[in-house]
Amino acid sequence: MFNFAFDSIGEAFMMQSANGQYHGIYVWSVVFIVLTSLLVTFFIYKRKIRNIGKKIK
């Protein structure tokens, strides 16, 4: 259950499947999009809260 599916980082990046296709580009772009959109949303809200805090003060 806990065996690494890939042998090296390069392999994990390319993610070659059994049918020969490389799926790394899809998986990693989705990871990138999800994490950046979460980060950006957090950043925007933190900044807005800081701004309004300053204004109230």
Add this chain to the structure above:
Amino acid sequence: MIKKFIHQFASPKTYLFQVDRAYPYIFYASLFVYIGSLFWGLFLTSEDFVQGNSYRIIYLHVPASFISQSLYLAMAFASAIFLIWKVKLSAYLVKSIAPIGAVTTFIALVSGSIWGIPTWGTWWAWDARIISTLILFIMYLGLISLHDSFTDYEKADKFLAILVIVGSVNIPIIKMSVEWWSTLHQTASITVTEKPAIDASMLYPLFGSIIGFSGIVFCLVILSSKLQILLREKNKSWVKDYV
């Protein structure tokens, strides 16, 4: 009785203080769970027999689409409370959930369409699930623009709550009708009533990522509602003390 209870414990002030105390625990715990189960899902599980490695997107796509619908439900619930008992806090919650819902629906749409390239051979299809998610996305944006177009917050809250409730009646109908129309999407891998259709080693990280993602989105909702409270109650004295 219930009314008194809600009014006492759902004042923005108590909410803000309680939530501030719980925030770091929720945030770090869910971040840990999310990153951990993503790592598990992306590196430690074996490759899917049919879809190859591209199936690993499931750990990012399913939580987002699950949350995007649950958030709408939460909004409908909050609007009902607002319309029935006139609880201000729930109006703030409705307003603050809408943009977060839009973000998660966007994530679900984009990750789904990228997933579609290797598995279906097309990034977009006029398929039941995709269309209903797209409509959900547009509805979230419509809710935001409805609230933005009124400067009178009380009116805006009321209209938003009405629209959310009418829309919540419609969401299952949209889903059903579009599914009736046509579908290409695989049926849900996990349902409450049936035994899961995927292997346990793939299932645990999926559950983990759903829980972790929910926690992170919950933190976003907390931040967003905090912003709303500060924005609306900025003239109250306790807010000045709080800041």
Add this chain to the structure above:
Amino acid sequence: MKLINFEFLKLRKKSRGWLGPILVFILIMTAFPLTVEILNKNLEQAFFSILWIATLLVMMLATEDIFLEDYNDGSLEQMAIKYDSLSGLVATKIFVYWVLIGIPISLIGALYGFGITRSSESALQILPILLITTYIFLNVFSFGNALSLTKGSILGTLITMPLVLPLLVVLGKVVIAINLGISFLGFLFLLLGILSIIILILPMIISFVIKAHLE
């Protein structure tokens, strides 16, 4: 009855209110064959989808100022005080709009259907569907325009268009049934059922919204 007469007169006097949407409908339906080559068989295939979309758009345009003028000149407020059921007034207004806009558009749509598909049978079958659909659209878009009362109809459309999309799926199924010659009575009853629910509930919600506007 007096109320119906009054509303009827008010809308009839305002020719852009009722004649405008009908003419726009005719224009859209006439513009569509221009985009297809003449004597092309494709005309028939796309006709019904154009018909539904045109009906949707025109109903949206028609309800744009259903409450706006009354709201601006203050008569809506007076009405709300004078009659104890505002939802009755709303239902009457929508009914009058349907009589003056929905029925003519349904007839013209059926006429176009006869002109393009060349079968009187499908034109006759499309007529009741159109009558029901226009009424549903008028109700739903009135709700949207009541919400965005002073903010323009783009907002109203943006928030109510998602609500009528399931109806378009049903309408698509109706067209398939008509083209294949299957009985479409089931769909007719389904539409009637939707209509009866909407007629009962939406005027109440709309009157609630209007009361919130008048506060």
